Amino acid sequence: MPESGDKPVPAYQAFKGSHFDADPHLYSRIGATTSRELIESFTVPIRSGRAWTVPQGHVCRITTPEGPQVGDLNIWNLHNPRERFWASRTRQLHASHVTKYNRLWSCLPYLRPLVTITGDTLEHFGIDEAGGRVHDLLGTRCDPYVNQMLSGQGFDYHCHSNLTRAILPYGLTEFDVHDVLNVFQVTGLNINGEYFMQPCPAKPGDFFEWFAEIDVLCALSTCPGGDLSKWGWAKNDGDDPMLKCCRPLGVQVYKITDPKILKEWEPPAVSSYKGLHGIQLDDFR
Template sequence: MDRVAQCIAVPAREGRALRIACGSRFRIVDVEGGQCGDLFAYATADISEYASAPHTRVHVNRLFPRPGEAFVTNRRRPILLLERDDSPGAHDMLVAACDPARYAALGIAAWHASCEENLRGAMRTFGFDRIEVPQPINLFTNIPIMEDGWLDWRPALTQPGDSVTLRAEMDCFVVISACPQDIVPINNRRPTGLALEVLA
């Protein structure tokens, strides 16, 4: 059993960032179940290099890596390895992070937390005011492609304590956002928290 060296609680609707060394392993845990997590990773040496969904799809020749396969950067270098998947295995790498314009389009007049703002806030804690906002690695996000090509925004299938374990393939900044989406049902309309556990 892996020992947890550090546990960072990611409160509902918020994001957290961590600097991870190459070779370090970490786990994203869906604490209460039914919660999507938007994961981002940027190379510490140069944040213009980041985990890229379209490059990863080419690298693994699939919509999402399987355990043992890597997420690669926009320069096609491995940045994170998907080591274990202790969840039902429904993840997404097609839909953009939620952002203020998305909530405005959904009819929300007031400010609403979003994964894009969580990402920007988390990277600001490392001093980065201007960042690229890549297509996220949408963990636990259950948006299957249906027979005629439409996307079905379904509730996450995860149970409390379900997790994915990743290994950093280069020094990187990792950001995880507990998606605040409560208008469409991907978080069962009840956003909850996640945990980021660094493994010994």
């Protein structure tokens, strides 16, 4: 145990050679290479969602083309949506807010990195005066159920709803929407342990980028809270001041064209744990 006065050590430590640690030399090359071909590019309008696929070994970038805007991100194994992003375990393994070289992990019983972060123009944001950090895993998506409970009003363009509409063409439903990575969102816990949000610091052209370790399906919502400089939900009303806080997000998918860049990379396997959780076959006879 650390001595009194020392910082507590992280609870999760991995053996050398595990999937836990991303090789910074490999992923720096992936992030820095210009040997890439743009294969898909689109804009997600305000208060909406979009789903898309990223093939294994490709790079995906989310951008803020017009300035600050929060995005709520979901990720699934393209071929098996039961394997999906596990926000809380990623938070435990890495940190409450993620950046370059952190990995976004899948749920049990798979437990492997779905993607590895290779680029983040806000990586030097650090900690603001309130204790907030960027790219949040503390919170989750806004949703119409909590909104109805707190305000008594219905609203159809929360992130949960935007993600639900986005994944319908892929045969998924509301039940497949899961806890998110809040890209570009600054959050923290106050002295009472209460969750708070701060205005998004992104500027036009900022980006958050990752490398797909397996074939993934992604979905992104442009949060109706916009840049979170005001509290509320932008409605389809030209007089709504919240509309001035909302901006689109851009998405680009790139193929890496130089095979030497990925020479040392190997796709991650699912967890090697083969136990029966202590269940004895005799228990069922």
